[in-house]
Amino acid sequence: MSGVEWQLVGFSLRMALTSLLLILPVGLALAWWLARKNWPGKALVETLVSLPLVLPPVVTGLLLLQLFGRRGLVGSWLHSTLDCDVVFTWRAVVIALAAMSLPLFVRAARTAFEEVDVKFEQLARTLGAGEWRVFFTITLPLAKRGVLAGTLLSFARALGEFGATIMVAGNIPGRTTTLPVAIYQAVENGEDAHAWTLAGVSAVIAFAAVFISEKLLRRKT
DSSP: OOHHHHHHHHHHHHHHHHHHHHHHHHHHHHHHHHHHOOOTTHHHHHHHHHHHHHSOHHHHHHHHHHHHSTTSHHHHHHHHHHOOOOTTSHHHHHHHHHHHHHHHHHHHHHHHHHTSOHHHHHHHHHTTOOHHHHIIIIIHHHHHHHHHHHHHHHHHHHHTOOHHHHHHTOOOTTTTOOHHHHHHHHHHTTOHHHHHHHHHHHHHHHHHHHHHHHHHHHHHO
16 A cells, blocks of 8 residues: 555544544443433434434535534634634544444443343442442443444444545545545546555455454353
8 A cells, every 4th residue: 555545544543533532421421321311302312313324424414514614503603712613624524423423332332231230230329339430330341342342333434434524524635535535536536446445444444343343242142
């Protein structure tokens, strides 16, 4: 592979890992909340969380564009207050990847939390453990295989994201171009060898992530 191709791979991996770090605390809290609590409107929240899985990615990207653009609800505040732009920057790449991979992580982590026997948590509480200690010493360790599997699946999904990314981040070489965007561009330009090289790298990384995830889930079962 050429230096440009390695640069694309490195940038895509960094963006996917950054998005993963962004969704981990939010996803864990949301998954635990959905698994352990009941409240009016829970079905609505579940639907909203899962929506990016069924919506066309370009629609999700369009929504993010409206939200984080300079005239958007969040983007205008960031620009006027922090002088920070999101759209068509690496930040937009991270946000798009996070938005598309969060539902997978929440679904996997929620299932893992639901399979934890609440009797262990109740026993810990009777021994004086607070809620944070119960979560980090009982719930999370018992659910760790499912959570790790969801983490790997989310990473693979982020690495393969195209539609939302191209809408909100565009294709700026060296700044926002990820592996899927570069593959699309190479095919459009008739650079088949370049496209197949990048596609092969993407396939290897995705295969490894999904394979390890399946192994973790099987061990969990």
